[in-house]
Amino acid sequence: xSLLAITQHSGVRLxxxxxxxxxxxxAALALGAVTPFGRRSGNLVGGLALAAGSxxxxxxxxxxxxx
Numbered sequence: 001x002s003l004l005a006i007t008q009h010s011g012v013r014l015x016x017x018x019x020x021x022x023x024x025x026x027a028a029l030a031l032g033a034v035t036p037f038g039r040r041s042g043n044l045v046g047g048l049a050l051a052a053g054s055x056x057x058x059x060x061x062x063x064x065x066x067x
Contacts, residue, residue, distance in 0.1 A: 011064015014056050021053030 006014070025046040032042020
């Protein structure tokens with residue numbers, strides 16, 4: 001038994017969090033594109049959220065048995 005095992009249920013939860021982060025990234029990028037004062041921070045937050053969400057979805061698909 002592995003101490004860091006990811007069950008199917010936690011894999012689904014990781015994928016859900018990853019998809020929510022992708023949605024937050026889209027909203028931040030859209031807000032940064034519309035408002036001139038939020039351009040840099042919107043791009044930064046959007047890029048970081050998109051990267052983190054993508055990594056969580058990759059982990060969920062590979063080790064969490066999320067199909």
